[in-house]
Amino acid sequence: MSSAGLVDTDARVIACSREDEDIFRIELEAPRIASACRPGQFAMLEPSPGAFPVSRRPLTFSSCDPEAGSVTFLFDVVGAGTSILSRSAEGDPVRILGPLGRGWETSPGRWLMVAGGLGIAGFPFLLSTADEAVVMAGTRTGRGTSCCPPGTVLATEDGSVGVRGLVTGLLEDVEWDSFDSIAVCGPSAMMRAVVASAPPRVLGRIQVSMESRMGCGWGVCGGCPVPSSRGGFMSCCKDGPVFRACDVDWERIS
Numbered sequence: 392m393s394s395a396g397l398v399d400t401d402a403r404v405i406a407c408s409r410e411d412e413d414i415f416r417i418e419l420e421a422p423r424i425a426s427a428c429r430p431g432q433f434a435m436l437e438p439s440p441g442a443f444p445v446s447r448r449p450l451t452f453s454s455c456d457p458e459a460g461s462v463t464f465l466f467d468v469v470g471a472g473t474s475i476l477s478r479s480a481e482g483d484p485v486r487i488l489g490p491l492g493r494g495w496e497t498s499p500g501r502w503l504m505v506a507g508g509l510g511i512a513g514f515p516f517l518l519s520t521a522d523e524a525v526v527m528a529g530t531r532t533g534r535g536t537s538c539c540p541p542g543t544v545l546a547t548e549d550g551s552v553g554v555r556g557l558v559t560g561l562l563e564d565v566e567w568d569s570f571d572s573i574a575v576c577g578p579s580a581m582m583r584a585v586v587a588s589a590p591p592r593v594l595g596r597i598q599v600s601m602e603s604r605m606g607c608g609w610g611v612c613g614g615c616p617v618p619s620s621r622g623g624f625m626s627c628c629k630d631g632p633v634f635r636a637c638d639v640d641w642e643r644i645s
């Protein structure tokens with residue numbers, strides 16, 4: 392399938408490596424997707440196509456090299472799909488549909504990027520488009536902090552790396568007005584806390600990348616609702632996964 396820039400293809404695994412405990416990086420040769428994808432967009436990946444009853448799983452583009460024709464994803468092993476994907480070897484086929492969704496609205500200026508857990512996965516791609524950026528990341532333990540871009544300001548709940556505490560603690564001294572754009576990605580409770588800690592005047596500058604369980608990834612199954620601040624629901628895969636923070640009804644996010 393290929394329409395309006397959307398490609399459905401068998402990609403070849405270039406490399407798949409363990410980055411940290413149960414965190415993997417996979418690089419796929421997928422030239423048509425590499426030439427079309429933008430930061431914040433995602434793809435639906437089917438590991439070992441046809442060999443196992445696992446439907447496609449959404450992963451955010453972590454980086455993209457249009458010249459080499461490759462895309463990279465960073466992922467946590469949490470269940471059957473990501474477990475199969477983590478066992479991929481060079482040359483294996485991975486069915487991939489993408490690029491999907493609306494990515495970050497990239498604009499010139501200074502960015503603040505705030506990640507919780509593996510929400511950091513997509514920031515290298517966004518960073519590659521930013522003039523200037525400060526990246527902050529919070530995790531429970533030091534697990535995954537080695538995957539953060541160089542210079543990331545770190546907070547860990549166990550104090551093993553960076554400042555002890557939550558990523559929102561890092562925001563206490565932030566000069567919000569010095570940033571033109573703010574990107575937030577991570578668990579919904581963490582994103583809600585970041586949005587709540589920002590002064591109301593900067594809310595229009597905050598974008599959040601939401602994660603819903605997804606069936607199709609392109610607006611057909613109705614399985615990925617995100618409550619809208621205007622009432623009703625938006626679809627995470629088609630209207631998002633990146634939204635303006637003020638468009639999301641945080642009271643109705645579980």
Ligand SMILES: Cc1cc2nc3c(=O)[nH]c(=O)nc-3n(C[C@H](O)[C@H](O)[C@H](O)COP(=O)(O)OP(=O)(O)OC[C@H]3O[C@@H](n4cnc5c(N)ncnc54)[C@H](O)[C@@H]3O)c2cc1C
Nearest residue numbers: 448449450451465466467469470471472473512602603604
């Ligand atoms: C737009 C989007 C982008 C994503 N990008 C990334 C990424 O870059 N890296 C990454 O590691 N993960 C990412 N995820 C989450 C990833 O899709 C899930 O971890 C994956 O689908 C789990 O598949 P599985 O078969 O391994 O686990 P399953 O057996 O399907 O699920 C195992 C457990 O994982 C948790 N889980 C599964 N899917 C989600 C989800 N979407 N959100 C929260 N928890 C979930 C649930 O607790 C579930 O019980 C993204 C999700 C979305 C919607």
Ligand code: FES
Nearest residue numbers: 606608612613628
């Ligand atoms: S995943 Fe099917 S509508 Fe969003």
